[in-house]
Amino acid sequence: MERVILRDLVSRILTFSPQLIKAVNFAAELDCFISLASIARQNNYVRPILTEECILDIQNGRHVLQEMTVDTFVPNDTRILQNGRIQVIGGPNYSGKSIYIKQVALVVFLSHIGSFVPADAATVGLTDRIFCAMGSKLTTPEQSTFMIDLHQVGMMLRQATSRSLCLLDEFGKGTLTEDGIGLLAGTINYFANSNQPPKVLVCTHLTEIFTEKCLLESENINFYTMSVLKPDENTENIEDIVFLYRLIPGHALLSYGLHCAILAGVPMEIIERAALILDAVSANKLVTRLCNMQMLAKDQQYKDMLNKLLAFDAHKGDLNLFFQSMFSSEEQ
Template sequence: MGSKLMTAEQSTFMIDLHQVGMMLRQATSRSLCLLDEFGKGTLTEDGIGLLGGTINHFVACDDPPKVLVCTHLTELLDESCLPKSEKVRFYTMSVLRPENNSTDTEDLVFLYRLVPGHALLSYGLHCAMLAGVPEEVIKRAAYVLDAVQNCKHVERLSHENISAQDQLYKDAVEKMLSFDELKGDINLFFQDLLCSKS
């Protein structure tokens, strides 16, 4: 799953759909079916529906194949998406968190051990830090994440560079709106527009 063929004339998501479709049609009780992040290449709601439907298809089989699913779509934990079944078991990778339940991502230790249960957090900010994402990006991401989780308004960044760029865009739009396409000289218009941006 998830082959990244650059020469293919289909999107990665369409290739994934073809592979899963073939899996659903040809799997037997002796098959091992692997679904790795299936549904992540489209809208979240569509991905949840497609992955949930795929899992439900296998659960409904009298003699299903072995199926291993890896996903970050935690919405599938809701019984309305994936009804409880003795055929379905959840596992996660264990993480050592500080005893005080601190949210400081620097205190996390990934243990790389598969254990029963499911992850409630993705630790995406910690992974971003480990990957070398600049600190200001991680701080902004943490702010946005906190605001979204607490149903708060996300405040816009107010850097001088952004304000200056916004003003350039506004000026360009005003010039475009005031340009007379019947009487105006398009060459002079673009020269003026490009000179004002530099």
């Protein structure tokens, strides 16, 4: 009897399935609108202006997620008009380059789904696609991380239009430095030579593209870096360096990797050794051997053993006693 009742109930409900599906879709859509409105009100988002012009003008843009995880978030402006559509961004590790280009993409995306955006003001040109080559975390058995990046950049080069937004984060670092420089410079030059290039944001540590003049002199390319505060330009204490997370025009030729290592909690003995190696390489000198008290004691022990060996007379001496004395001294 219960089965008959349940079967009849299911049959009766299924007759209203189109109406129920519409109700569920409406509830889901309403939930999305309420969520977008709630977060916009809580975090002071603004209504963006969508335009048919191929421009992007964001004042004090912020990252929707990052600003919720830190005490103070430093906003940045983004201004891409008809010229300077390619932004090449250098700067130290841990200085906010990746966060910046991601926040730009998120502002563009939110604008197109009808949401308010985390900024003081935003004028966003209609965008057909957002392309990303940002170090994929996907694990496929037949492709390496670098190969995945190449596929993403290849699709970007083939399909991007003047209304596209292209993000490249550390493209070229997964192979030999020379190959990476060539691939990155070639990609940027390809976009710069286009009649109507897309909006392109590039983050890189390959400073050779600046120093070796690998890039074309083009009005489509602008260079930026993340601001760093040093109490003294000649300071040798890397702990005094402060990252300001502010995007400014210019080039960056230093990565401050040792400072990042301190922030990451790497032991100081490793950082001190790395600093010595960096100074030696920069001065074109040989890297000196690392010696501590234990290693110095071992060196002295081996020297004493060598002197004994040179002084030993194999014709008159007793080899057994000699080796016993040698090994006993080594154990001590």
